[in-house]
Every structure is written in C-alpha cells, then in structure tokens.
Amino acid sequence: MTETTPDLAPSDLECRDLVKEFSEFRAVDGVSFDVPQGSFFSILGPSGCGKTTLLRMIAGFQSPTSGDLLIKGRSMIGVPPNKRPVSMVFQHLALFPTMNIGENVGFGLRQRGVARAEIKRRVGEVLERVGLPGVSERRVDQLSGGQKQRVAIARCMVLEPDVLLLDEPLGALDLKLREHMKVELKALQAAFNTTFVYITHDQSEALVMSDNIAVMNKGRFEQIGTPQEVYHAPRTAFVAGFVGDANRIPVQVVDATGGTLTLKTGGGAPLKLDAAAQGSADWRPGQRAEVFLRPEAVDLLPAGSEQAEAANMVPGVVDAVLFNGANSTVTVRASDGSLMTAALPQTGVLAALRKGDAVTTRWHPSQARCYPVAEG
Amino acid sequence: MTETTPDLAPSDLECRDLVKEFSEFRAVDGVSFDVPQGSFFSILGPSGCGKTTLLRMIAGFQSPTSGDLLIKGRSMIGVPPNKRPVSMVFQHLALFPTMNIGENVGFGLRQRGVARAEIKRRVGEVLERVGLPGVSERRVDQLSGGQKQRVAIARCMVLEPDVLLLDEPLGALDLKLREHMKVELKALQAAFNTTFVYITHDQSEALVMSDNIAVMNKGRFEQIGTPQEVYHAPRTAFVAGFVGDANRIPVQVVDATGGTLTLKTGGGAPLKLDAAAQGSADWRPGQRAEVFLRPEAVDLLPAGSEQAEAANMVPGVVDAVLFNGANSTVTVRASDGSLMTAALPQTGVLAALRKGDAVTTRWHPSQARCYPVAEG
Amino acid sequence: MASDTSKLGFYLLLAPILLWLALLILLPHVGLFLVSISEKIGPREYETGFGNYSAFFTEPLYWRTFARTAIMSILATALTLLLGFPIAYYIAKITRGRTKTTLFLMCMIPFWVSELVRTFGWMILLRETGVFSQFLQWAGLVSGPVEMLYNDAAIMVGLVYTSILFMVVPLVTTLDSLDDSLIEAGYDLGGTTTAVMREIVIPHAMPGIVSGCIVVFMLSLGNYLTPILLGGKDSLWFTGMIYTQFITRFNWELGSAFGFLLLALSSLVVFLGLKLSGRSLSETMGRS
Amino acid sequence: MIPSLPQSPFAKWAYRAYVTLFFIYLGLPLAVVSVFAFNDSLFPSLPWEGFTLAWFFGNESPFIGVFHERAILRSIGTSAFVAAWVSVLSVFVGTCNAFLFVRHDFRGKALLYMLMLLPLIIPGVILGISILVFTSSVANTLEDATGLWFDGLRPGLILVILGQFSFITTFATLVISARLQKFDPSLEEAALNLGATKAGAIRQITVPFLLPAIVASAVVAMLMSFENFNTTLMLVGSDSPLTITMFDKLKQGSTPVLNAVSLLLMLASAALGLMSLLFQRKKA
Amino acid sequence: DTLRLLTWGGYAPEEVIAKFEEETGHTVEVTTSNNEEMIAKLRATNGGGFDLAQPSQDRITSAQEEFGIYKPIDMSRVESDLFIPSMLSATAKNTTFDGEVYGLPHVWGTSGLVVNTAEAPEVTDYTDLCSDAVAGKVSYRLKRPTLIGFAYSMGLDPFAAYGDTEAYQGILDQVEEALTACKPNVKTYWDGGDEIKNLLRSGEVTAAMAWDTGGWQLNADNADITFVAPEAGALGWIDTFALPARGRADDAAYAWINFVMRPEIAAMITNTAGNFTAAVDGDGGVDAELKARYQASFDQAAIDNIKWYPPVPAGLEALEGETLDRINAAN
Numbered sequence A, B: 001m002t003e004t005t006p007d008l009a010p011s012d013l014e015c016r017d018l019v020k021e022f023s024e025f026r027a028v029d030g031v032s033f034d035v036p037q038g039s040f041f042s043i044l045g046p047s048g049c050g051k052t053t054l055l056r057m058i059a060g061f062q063s064p065t066s067g068d069l070l071i072k073g074r075s076m077i078g079v080p081p082n083k084r085p086v087s088m089v090f091q092h093l094a095l096f097p098t099m100n101i102g103e104n105v106g107f108g109l110r111q112r113g114v115a116r117a118e119i120k121r122r123v124g125e126v127l128e129r130v131g132l133p134g135v136s137e138r139r140v141d142q143l144s145g146g147q148k149q150r151v152a153i154a155r156c157m158v159l160e161p162d163v164l165l166l167d168e169p170l171g172a173l174d175l176k177l178r179e180h181m182k183v184e185l186k187a188l189q190a191a192f193n194t195t196f197v198y199i200t201h202d203q204s205e206a207l208v209m210s211d212n213i214a215v216m217n218k219g220r221f222e223q224i225g226t227p228q229e230v231y232h233a234p235r236t237a238f239v240a241g242f243v244g245d246a247n248r249i250p251v252q253v254v255d256a257t258g259g260t261l262t263l264k265t266g267g268g269a270p271l272k273l274d275a276a277a278q279g280s281a282d283w284r285p286g287q288r289a290e291v292f293l294r295p296e297a298v299d300l301l302p303a304g305s306e307q308a309e310a311a312n313m314v315p316g317v318v319d320a321v322l323f324n325g326a327n328s329t330v331t332v333r334a335s336d337g338s339l340m341t342a343a344l345p346q347t348g349v350l351a352a353l354r355k356g357d358a359v360t361t362r363w364h365p366s367q368a369r370c371y372p373v374a375e376g
Numbered sequence C: 001m002a003s004d005t006s007k008l009g010f011y012l013l014l015a016p017i018l019l020w021l022a023l024l025i026l027l028p029h030v031g032l033f034l035v036s037i038s039e040k041i042g043p044r045e046y047e048t049g050f051g052n053y054s055a056f057f058t059e060p061l062y063w064r065t066f067a068r069t070a071i072m073s074i075l076a077t078a079l080t081l082l083l084g085f086p087i088a089y090y091i092a093k094i095t096r097g098r099t100k101t102t103l104f105l106m107c108m109i110p111f112w113v114s115e116l117v118r119t120f121g122w123m124i125l126l127r128e129t130g131v132f133s134q135f136l137q138w139a140g141l142v143s144g145p146v147e148m149l150y151n152d153a154a155i156m157v158g159l160v161y162t163s164i165l166f167m168v169v170p171l172v173t174t175l176d177s178l179d180d181s182l183i184e185a186g187y188d189l190g191g192t193t194t195a196v197m198r199e200i201v202i203p204h205a206m207p208g209i210v211s212g213c214i215v216v217f218m219l220s221l222g223n224y225l226t227p228i229l230l231g232g233k234d235s236l237w238f239t240g241m242i243y244t245q246f247i248t249r250f251n252w253e254l255g256s257a258f259g260f261l262l263l264a265l266s267s268l269v270v271f272l273g274l275k276l277s278g279r280s281l282s283e284t285m286g287r288s
Numbered sequence D: 001m002i003p004s005l006p007q008s009p010f011a012k013w014a015y016r017a018y019v020t021l022f023f024i025y026l027g028l029p030l031a032v033v034s035v036f037a038f039n040d041s042l043f044p045s046l047p048w049e050g051f052t053l054a055w056f057f058g059n060e061s062p063f064i065g066v067f068h069e070r071a072i073l074r075s076i077g078t079s080a081f082v083a084a085w086v087s088v089l090s091v092f093v094g095t096c097n098a099f100l101f102v103r104h105d106f107r108g109k110a111l112l113y114m115l116m117l118l119p120l121i122i123p124g125v126i127l128g129i130s131i132l133v134f135t136s137s138v139a140n141t142l143e144d145a146t147g148l149w150f151d152g153l154r155p156g157l158i159l160v161i162l163g164q165f166s167f168i169t170t171f172a173t174l175v176i177s178a179r180l181q182k183f184d185p186s187l188e189e190a191a192l193n194l195g196a197t198k199a200g201a202i203r204q205i206t207v208p209f210l211l212p213a214i215v216a217s218a219v220v221a222m223l224m225s226f227e228n229f230n231t232t233l234m235l236v237g238s239d240s241p242l243t244i245t246m247f248d249k250l251k252q253g254s255t256p257v258l259n260a261v262s263l264l265l266m267l268a269s270a271a272l273g274l275m276s277l278l279f280q281r282k283k284a
Numbered sequence E: 001d002t003l004r005l006l007t008w009g010g011y012a013p014e015e016v017i018a019k020f021e022e023e024t025g026h027t028v029e030v031t032t033s034n035n036e037e038m039i040a041k042l043r044a045t046n047g048g049g050f051d052l053a054q055p056s057q058d059r060i061t062s063a064q065e066e067f068g069i070y071k072p073i074d075m076s077r078v079e080s081d082l083f084i085p086s087m088l089s090a091t092a093k094n095t096t097f098d099g100e101v102y103g104l105p106h107v108w109g110t111s112g113l114v115v116n117t118a119e120a121p122e123v124t125d126y127t128d129l130c131s132d133a134v135a136g137k138v139s140y141r142l143k144r145p146t147l148i149g150f151a152y153s154m155g156l157d158p159f160a161a162y163g164d165t166e167a168y169q170g171i172l173d174q175v176e177e178a179l180t181a182c183k184p185n186v187k188t189y190w191d192g193g194d195e196i197k198n199l200l201r202s203g204e205v206t207a208a209m210a211w212d213t214g215g216w217q218l219n220a221d222n223a224d225i226t227f228v229a230p231e232a233g234a235l236g237w238i239d240t241f242a243l244p245a246r247g248r249a250d251d252a253a254y255a256w257i258n259f260v261m262r263p264e265i266a267a268m269i270t271n272t273a274g275n276f277t278a279a280v281d282g283d284g285g286v287d288a289e290l291k292a293r294y295q296a297s298f299d300q301a302a303i304d305n306i307k308w309y310p311p312v313p314a315g316l317e318a319l320e321g322e323t324l325d326r327i328n329a330a331n
C-alpha cells in the first residue's frame, strides 16, 4: 500500500508527509512513516523536537497543516478526536480524579452507550488483564504510580483501539519504577497485540521496548529502524550522538580508496575506518568529518602491548577514572592531548587502573561511524 | 583522636554514637564516623533511612537524642545552627528568590558584618571559582538548574566553612544535567579542598564522587569504605543488593573446608566461591545463605564450550534479551529453571544472541559474595 | 487553546461578563459622575458644573473628614498588619497539621456573623455599663464606670477586628509558600532572627502584605457601620458623609461628588501600594 | 522562628500568650453577644438578671422573642431570597468568567480581567449609590418617554440583588477560576479521546471537578449576601433584608432580641461552613 | 392588598395590625424610619415602594416641591369626621402645595427635655444641657429640632425667620457656636427613640433633649425620670398621613387611615406610642397614668408656650444640614 513497506504487512497507522506549522514555526516537518499492525513503534527525540505535536495530530487534537494521516487505510483528516479509532495514554495519565477506577475504565464504553452490565464485565476483564483485578471501587489516589499507569492503559484497551498512543507515560515515575514499567509495558503490548506508538526522550526506554524506533530531531525523522540498527548503525551524526554515549572526534578525510577510510585527527594522528560501515557518503580528501565511537568499543591494553600492524591503537596516560560500578569509565589522554573515554570493565585486570597509569587504547575500524560535517 | 582513624589525619567532623529518636521511632541509631579534612564523604541509603535527619543534626536543625558530634574537635551539642562552622546546600537549594545572585552569595558575609566593598570582592571571587563570573546582578530564576547548583555552593563556600553538607542536591535536576554535575561537584570539592558530606540515594552519585561512602540502612551505617570497597566487597547483603545490580541466589552451605565455599542452589546445582572473599563468617553445613553476583561478572560462552574442570559453569537457554545499548543484558534460564542475568556486551560475537539460543554462563568463584540468611 | 472551537461558544461566555461590567459597574459610574457635575440651582433645576467639587474643597469640614478617614484607614491598616503578621506567621510556620487548620479556621470566627453583630458585640463590651467597665470595677482597678465606647480607639478596635481576616489569610498563604529551608538556610549562613526576618521572610511575604493591606485599607475606607456605631460624637467618617448626603440631605449631587472623590482616593492608594510593591492588580488580587 | 530552630523558652511562651490573647480578642464579642441573648433583661448588658429563653420564644410585650417578631422573621425570609438569587447569579456568571479567562485568549483579555477585579477596590457604598443613581435616571428617562412605570429600576429587591451580585461575582470568578486553572486540560482531551463529545466531556469531567469550587463560592456568596450592609442600604426598598432591619432596630435601641438573632445567625453560618467543609473533604 | 407603611416606631403596633388585617384582609408591612429617611427613600424610589408614609406636617411641601413624591389626598375617601376638625384644617393648610392637600394629621406631640430629676434637677431649659453639672451625661439628636430648641432657649425666634434666609442663617450661626461649645458635655448624639430611652434608663445619660413620650414611658419604671417642658417652650409637631406618588395600594392606605383614626384604635396607638392622636375621642380609652404624666409635664402655660412647627420652606434644610455637619466636625 505504501512505498516503504511491502504490501503483505497491513499497516495500522500511516503518515504521509505530515507537516504542522505554528505561525512561523514548523513543529513537524514532512514526517512519513507507517506502523505495521501489532508492533511497538517508538518516536525518540530531544525535548521540543515535535513529538507531542505529532502524536496530538494522530489523536486529532491538532490538525496537520498539510500531509495525510491514515488509520487502517482510512484518512483521518477532518475526523474529530472522539471519532478516531485511536486511544491515547497521556503523559500525566489524565485519570479522572472525580471517578473511581471502574468508572474511569468504563468511561469510553459509557460514551458508546454500552449496557451497564456489559460495561461492568468488560471493565473487570481488562483490569484483570493488566494485573489489577478487583480495584474497580478504589479511588485514583489510592493507587501507586505503576498501578495508575496500568489503569490508564486499561482505560484505553477496553475500547479495543486500532492504535494506542503513549506520550512519555513513564516520565513522571521514579527511577526504579520506570525500570520496572519498561519491561511491563512491553509485555502488555505483546499480550494485547495492539499497535503501540510510544514517544519518549529517554533512549533506554526506546531501545528496551520497541520493535522500531524513529529518531526525531527538529520536526524531522532522522532514522527509522530497529533498536539495534539505530544503536549500531546510526544514519546521521545526530542519531549517533543522541542514542548512547560516544566519543566525538573531529577529523579530516585523508584517503577513501579501497575498503578503508583513512582520516586524521586535529593532532595529526591517523584513524582507519571500514568504509563499508559508513553508509554511502562520497568522501573527498580534505573534507571535514566527525567520528563517533562508543566507549565500550574502545579496548584498553596494558602499556607496551602495541603491535605495529594494528590500526587505531594509541598509547596514552589515564587522565581520570570515573568509578561507577558496572558503568565505570576511564579517560585516556594521548600524547597529542586528545582525550578518549573508554568503558572500564570491573572484572578484568585493568579494573585497578589509576590516574597517571600508562595504557593503550585500541578500537576496531568497523566500530566507529563517521559523518561529514556540513561546511559553512 | 578517635578510635577509627590514626591520630595523624585531623578529622573535620566526628560523630560518636549519634542517636535521634522521634517519639517511638529511631531515625538515626548509633551512628559513629569521622571525616578527615578535605575529603568527600557520602552517605548513601534508601529513602527514609535517616540520612536527612543525620545531616540536620550536623547542621544544628535537630538535636541528637544522645551521642556527641564534634567539628574540628569541638563538641557542637547546644550550639545553634547560625554559630556552627558548617554550611549546608539544601535539597532544593534554598536560594533566596527575593535577592539577586550577588546578594544571595553575600548574605552570610553581610551577617558577619563584613564591609560592603570586601563583600563585593569576595562574592566576585567565589563566583569566578565556581565558573560563573559576572552573574551577580542576575535574578535566581534567570539561571539554569546547574548554574543555581553552583551558586548554592558558592553561597556556602564564601564563608569558608569547615564542613559543607549537601542534601541530595542533584535530586531536582534532570538526567543529563545530573550526569554532568556529578563530575563538576567532585571537581569543585577538589578545588576548594573543603570537607564535603554528601547524602544521596543514588548509588552512581556516591560511587563517582566520593572518597568514602557510608551505606546507611534503617538508621544504621552498614559499611564505610571507598567506592571500590563498597562495590566490590560489600560487607552485608543489604550493601551488596543496594549498590549496583546483582543476581540473588538463595543457597545452602554444603562445605566450607579449604579455601573454597561449596554451596548448592534450590535446584541442587553446586556453586563454588572463594571463602577468602567472604569476610569472616563461620559457615556451618546446611546453613541457609544468599549469593550475590553482578551481571557483568557473568561470562557468556557459546553453547558446547563447557570444560569439565571449570566451576560455576551452567548451560542454559536465552530467556530474554534486553537490548539497551551498552547496558544490554540477557537472561539465561538453566535446566533447573533458575534465571541468571548477565551483561551482554555489544562488541563481542554474542551481541547477536536471540531468545532461545543455547548459551553457557560462567563466573569466577572470587566474583560472588555470600551472606548468611538470618534464621527465623 | 480554544482556537479551534466555535466562535459562538466564546461569545456566549463573553456576554454575561460584558453585561455585568457594563450595566452594573461602568455605566453606573459614568452616571454617578454625570450627577456629580450637576449643580442644583433651584427646585428641580440643575446645571452642569463642578460646584459640588468646589464645595468639597472650600468647606474644611468635608476635606478634613476626607483626610481623617484616609489617615485612620491607613492607621487601621498598619495596626492590622502589625497585629496580624505574628498570627499569620504562627499559623503558617510554627504549627502543623490539625492545629494549623484549626487555628486558621478560628481566624474565620468573626465571619460567622455580620459586621453589624460584631460591632454590636463590641458595643456590649465597651459601653459605660458594659462588660469591660463592670469587670474593671469588680476587679477594683477603677472606682467608677469607664466609658470606652464612642471614641477613636473604639473605632480602631472595631476596624481591626473587622479586617484582620483579610490580612491574615493572604499572609498565611504567602508565608506557607515560604519554604522552611529558606529560613534554615538563612540561619545556616549565620543570620540572626532579626536578619532572617528582615531579609528573607518579609521580602517573601511582601505580596501577601501588599494584598492584605490593600484589602484592609479598602474595607476600612469604605466602612460605615463601625465608625457610626462605635465612634463618638467626633467620629466623622467619609462614607457616613456620603450616606448623609444621600439619605438625610437628599443631596445626590454632592453625595455623588463625594463618592467620586472616595473612589479617586481608594484608587490612588491602591495604585501607590501597587507601585511601591511593583506588582499588578491582577497579580495581587487575582490570587486571593 | 520555626520549630527546627532553637528558641528561648521565654520567647516561645510569650509568643503563645500573644496568640492566645489574639484568639480571645476574636472570640469575645461573639461570646458576649451569645451570652446576653439569654439575659432576662431589656438590655443586652450587665447586670445579669437571670436566664431566659424569652428572647427566642417569648410573645408577651416587651419580651417578644425572635420567633414572634414579624419584622425579623420577614426580613430573614427576604435575606434568604436575596442570598439565593445572588448566589445563583454570581456562581453562574463566575463560572462563565472562569471558562472565559482560563480557556480563551482574546484581545483585551488583560483589560477585561482588570475590570473584573474592579469591584474589589470600589467601596460598597459607591457601588450602591452609583447603581441607585444610574437606575433612577434610566427609570426617569424611560418613564418620561413611555409613561409607563419601571419599578424594577427603583430601590427594591431587584436592585439589592443586582447590587450584591455586582461585587460578589468577582469573588465567585476568582474562586472558580483558581480551581479551573488547576484543571488539567488533558483530562478533557482524554475524555474526547475516549469518545465523549465536547459538551459531554465538560459535563462529565470538568463540571464535577469544579463542583467543590462552585459549592464553596455559592456558600461564600450566600454568606456575603446575608451580611452585606453598605451596598444594600442604598438600594433597599420596602422589603428589608435582615441586616438592614437589625440596623434599624439597633438605631432604635437594642434589646436582647438582636442577640438572639445574632446567635441564630452564628449557628446557621457555622452549620453552613461545616457543611461546605465536609463537602469539600469528601470531594477532594 | 399589601399595605407598605413607612412610619415611625410605635405608630403601628402589632395588635392594631392584627386587627386591621383580620377586618380588611389587607396585610401590612411596616418600615420604621424618620422624617429625613422617609423623604430620602421616597426620593430614591420617585414616590414608589411604599403605599403610605407618615412624615411630619412641616416637612411635606418642600419635599413635594422638590421631588414630587406625594399624591394629593382624596378627601372623599377619608372619613373626615374621625379627625379633630381644628387639627385637620391646620394640617391641611400646612400641607397644601399647588392648591392640593397632601397631609392628614395623625399623631401629635412635643420635643423637650427628658431629665433624671434626682441626678440633674437643675436642667430646665435646652441650654442647661451645656452646664458643667451634667458634663458627659447629656445626649440630644444632631437634627434640626435641636437647632430650633436651642435657638428659642437662647432667646431667638427661628420660626419667625423661616422666610428670611439671611436672618435664619444668622440664628444658625449663633446656635452652631453654642452647640459646638456644648459638645464636650455630650455623651453621644442619639438617633432612635429606644436608644435614648436605654441611655437614660441605664443612667449613662441623665438629661437629654427628646420626645415627650420617651420621658413618660421611662417615668413608669423610674419615677425620677420624666419629661420636662423647657422654659423656652416645647416644640410641637404633628405627624401625618401622606400618600406616596406611586403607591399601589391606595385602597388599603385609605382603609388604614380610616381604621386607625377610630377612637378605640387611636387609643391603642397612644398607649404604645405614648403620644396623643388627632382622632376625635382618641383620648377616651387612654391609660389614666399616661394622661396624668402628660398633665404633670404640661400645665396650661406650658401648653400655650408650645412652638408648633410651621412648614419648612424649600432650601432651608440645606443650610441646617451644613450647620449640623460643622457641629459634628468641630473639635
């Protein structure tokens, strides 16, 4: 049906070149994507990039300036929010404080004129499915954060929407609960087998839960892909910088022949990268670029273990050790003064590294990503 | 001067068996410690364990039920807060919103009757030291969260206190900023060379910044040590569970002779631990205990690589992969049904592990910690 | 946020407020002004002019009463602030939980009854044959009956009594919003009680102080019953003069001019108060 | 200073004493008013002549109790009538205003908001006389032009209601706006999202949320209307509300009947206050 | 119909109303007031809101001239033989404006001194209220009768100067001086009839300028207190019936007038209000004690010396108002 997915997979939600302008400002700028039935689709981007605006267009609270929006193949332009087959879980959940849990969950069914007894049955059912049997009579403020979360989802799911929209629903929870709910949400989605469109600015949420992630920046989608694709093969510098930690090394292209891209840093040190891993950019010698390298891709070797033939191997001195348990890192200063952060596993022999120790960093040419820098 | 540190290191702050009771409830229960001059001392514990109460006793906002509290060797019992040589950075900073930044920082000096010109000079100086020159005239709400943080510290530091107390000062900041301020705070402490007493419930903050950490639980200190000691050699089950992630395995002691502690799990699988790493507990065969094992201490081996002689090596099947970039984990189900979580490095060959794959877990007997379970 | 909703709904919401403000506030004041600039030159004969205003300025009685009312109101406001602040502070900062709510509700006690009854209560207490006088005689502190009614002090007692709630409530609200940690920080940095009060608490409470003062001033200025019933033979009050012009002199023209002058005075004082505190009316009154 | 700071026992004691004295000051006038309602004397003052309920139930001159004073009974009815209208009108307009100010942006909003606050800084007398003067001249003009009578524009209950409404509405607007401001608009969106119509969402979600504020402002409006004097005095016709009647009686010279009415008023407002408090607690 | 009656305290006793309602089926709503407020109220309502008012006879024509708040009496609906003819005609004369009669006499009486003869025996004239002997124990109203009483007591003749604004102003200025000087003596200016009675009864005040009836009523409880006709002469007033221009219940109003002027009803009113009425034989059923007190206060000379209020010319009250204000403000 669309250009991007083969006809076989029916897509629940499809956006075509959606644009939303506020007076002069483009909050959403030509976004196209589609979400196959039953999948968990995340939109990940920094604050203010337009995520909420996009979601609200899908829900019908804002009308697109241009572009089209289809649910189950039917255009939603001009359809009011209460007539769309989508449900939304709001950032602060928006549970009705004047109703008890049962009334909250039954609200949508009441609007549809479903019979009293039927409502009661279905509410009971859905509450059981989200793991909260028998809370119907409780007041909203008698539930914990995580329980409220599940009630908000139940309130939507009882209507059996085609698409469930979620706007940073974990934002208000504390750290431990958030960790827990990440896993739980994914499980609920699998259980209901409903299409979820989830927005967040927390990369960890997107990585853990999603089937597909769209990384959004300044109103545009920079990349759509599986979590692994987005993490391991970021298509743009923005994606590489936003998803996961990375060392950023400004470089100049020296040579791009053969399968290897040869670069040099400001200090003149040579870097070698697999050209195949770098997308399809045309590299011109002298061009300015930026290399992104994840700390966990940097190996630390005891000083003196240099081998002449190995690429991207630089001796240096430990500048700082940031002990943080499993996430400890070490910053190594090379002789040209450049800094490189590397993960410091706490199990190996190097765990005892101290500031001032000599150490060699090494990374594999396939592990780094390089993006041209816009000249200007 | 005290029992716990040699006389040579002068200690800025010393608590002797401090107790604070609220009607029936002991919020702080016999805490003793001392903090050497110029060090960064953290108190880490879960919410409600008594951290704030302890800190407020040091600051003078609460008086101890019993015990003594000395600063630079002088007892502080009965000394009002405005007469103590300690300053406090409050959780929500408590910057005076009715004053501009310069007036905020100069407040303490004004109270001491320092001359106008002198105040101005010293305020300028300290603001420069915290990296905020020239903000004197700004209003509090014109600063970002991180800048406010630094102003709060400057306001205390300008008084050159013997001890600076900080009550979860990063709690209100967002994730990215918190990461940044962790490093910055440590740098400021080093620059001022003042004794910092820092309380937090975030283990990462404590690990990254501290010279010494006290882990607090239910009003008591469970362990005092360097970050590495606390992380790698937790003295109690509480510390092992609270600091860092861990697999918890309930076990029974089988044999404790020789340097090896032999245990068996509920499913009957044998475990071997270095007895030397386990503190000085007397192990009786049949005794119930709990083993704590960090996910990053678990190695993953491709299926079929079992070697008969290796201890703690269990074949299993991947139950779930939680892709989370550098923090990805995998849960492996052994044949007896028990689950083991292991870190899943994204660089190795196992990065492509999928649910259902066969894999073997292995860990070194020196990596796990075992604690007896109180019988009851 | 309602940009997409129907215009009709908006106008339906707009209609009541426009009717209310136009018909009951704005036009009546225009009318009042028009009457105030018409001079009576004979039975049922009027002409336009500022004679009523000049009468105000040439007759010392009128402007003296005006000034006296203003000064007494300011005094009452200051007194209310002085007496109310410690109470508000006690409720907001010293007490907690149930005690706090109870004390706060107890501040509402005078408002269980109308001003008339409150004033009546004070008359029973203060008069020569009243409770205080009898008590003092019984206690042997005085030899004969003492008259405490019918003087300016009695008016003050009544005015403060009537307005104290309007001072305490905004003060409690603002003081409540003052985080204890700011006070603690003030101490921690070496401040004394006085310094912390002056530099932290009072500046923070300023919005409440201003809005409380404005309301109390307005109430005192516009009060009628208290000065009439508690005040003595010398206790002229400008509101009373307005009533007199309307009710016993049937001189609506002069009364309207007086009304306008009172309105000007109250607006001026409110304006000055807002200027001094650098806040807008909407901020100050909108929050009460 | 605050409980977490050390303070000398003397200061603490003195502070408490002051607070105690203050509350005695607040309670005293009401206490004496109540007590003298039971004094078996023609005057509400000492000496104490003995206990009587005559000022409530008596029907023999001069001991005519409240329940046999036609003027007082009638004016209580008048007051209740006025209060009911004032509270209905002002709560209605206040609710409209709250929606207007919280939910809409339009040119002149700030100005309109200022105007809405204006009644707070206009002395009650002036509200009264301006409405009196204005309606009289309108009525004169209309009557001259048409030869008909426009009694509604002359002092009387209609003007009393309008006069009180003119400033009580501001209070209602403030109370209800404050509550509406706290309303999370996403609740209404959630209702739409769950299939409710716009009107349905307001009825089922917003109005129940506003209810405590609506009830509170209705109660406040009642109380303010009941005790209003300054504005009412200028606008009253032949039907006097209670305060006016009591004022007339007080001018005539008070008997303990006034104390008895006052005591009844206290009990009524206490009951009303308690009810609204309970209501809020239940809803909150 | 409902009869909305604007009257003085005591002029419409409950029993009378009950009887009237029972007999006619009309209901009565009473608003108590005084002369100034009656005029002010009717002015505000443009002669509406009430069906029957009872201003004093001297205050009718000026108000009518200025505000047109009354309508003429339809004598055909009044049972005129219930009225004492001399009073009826005197009132008619004083309340005629533009050839129409606006008032019927109802209650008459005097203002003078009410004195606690045990405590302040020396008070026999208005100016005696300013003597040191009664300092702080004196009360009077700050209203026009006080001005006029003091003027007579000071040997002036204010009624004679009614037509001559300048002469009248001269009198007012002298009285103003006297009353300003007298101010320290005054405990409070009283307002309502019961108020002054309470002040005298409690002993807070020992001498006052007040209505005769108050003195007589107090005399019943405390023989020391009584009404004293001042040496300069008591001031005689007649309160009337007048029909507001836009009263709606004229039938009920005339019915009330004709009802209360019946001798037995008039006597009931005299017994509660304390003053005699213009009803023929109205004193027949009056309490003997009241008559006795009346006679004790008024010998024939005193009766002859009563100064009856002539109608107030328009504009005079404005002058008096300013004088009263100045006295009130003086320190």
Ligand SMILES: Nc1ncnc2c1ncn2[C@@H]1O[C@H](COP(=O)(O)OP(=O)(O)OP(=O)(O)O)[C@@H](O)[C@H]1O
Pocket: A022, A025, A027, A045, A046, A047, A048, A049, A050, A051, A052, A053, A054, A201
């Ligand atoms: N009604 C509006 N009028 C004008 N600009 C708007 C409006 N709503 C949003 N914007 C702007 O559009 C941009 C995108 O806003 P949006 O709320 O979609 O961001 P977001 O990605 O959801 O951010 P966050 O993560 O902070 O919620 C922002 O710059 C915002 O200021």
Ligand SMILES: Nc1ncnc2c1ncn2[C@@H]1O[C@H](COP(=O)(O)OP(=O)(O)OP(=O)(O)O)[C@@H](O)[C@H]1O
Pocket: B022, B023, B025, B027, B045, B046, B047, B048, B049, B050, B051, B052, B053, B054, B201
């Ligand atoms: N004034 C008090 N009266 C009674 N109990 C108190 C008081 N202050 C604190 N507590 C109790 O003492 C315990 C410790 O409180 P404290 O504030 O010190 O905890 P904390 O470690 O700072 O927790 P958090 O991380 O949540 O701030 C808590 O159980 C608390 O309820």
Ligand SMILES: NCCCCNCCCN
Pocket: E008, E009, E010, E035, E056, E145, E193, E211, E213, E237, E239, E273
């Ligand atoms: N100046 C005229 C006074 C009229 C008094 N009427 C008095 C009625 C007293 N009950």
Ligand SMILES: [Mg+2]
Pocket: A051, A052, A053
């Ligand atoms: Mg958003």
Ligand SMILES: [Mg+2]
Pocket: B051, B052, B053
């Ligand atoms: Mg705490």
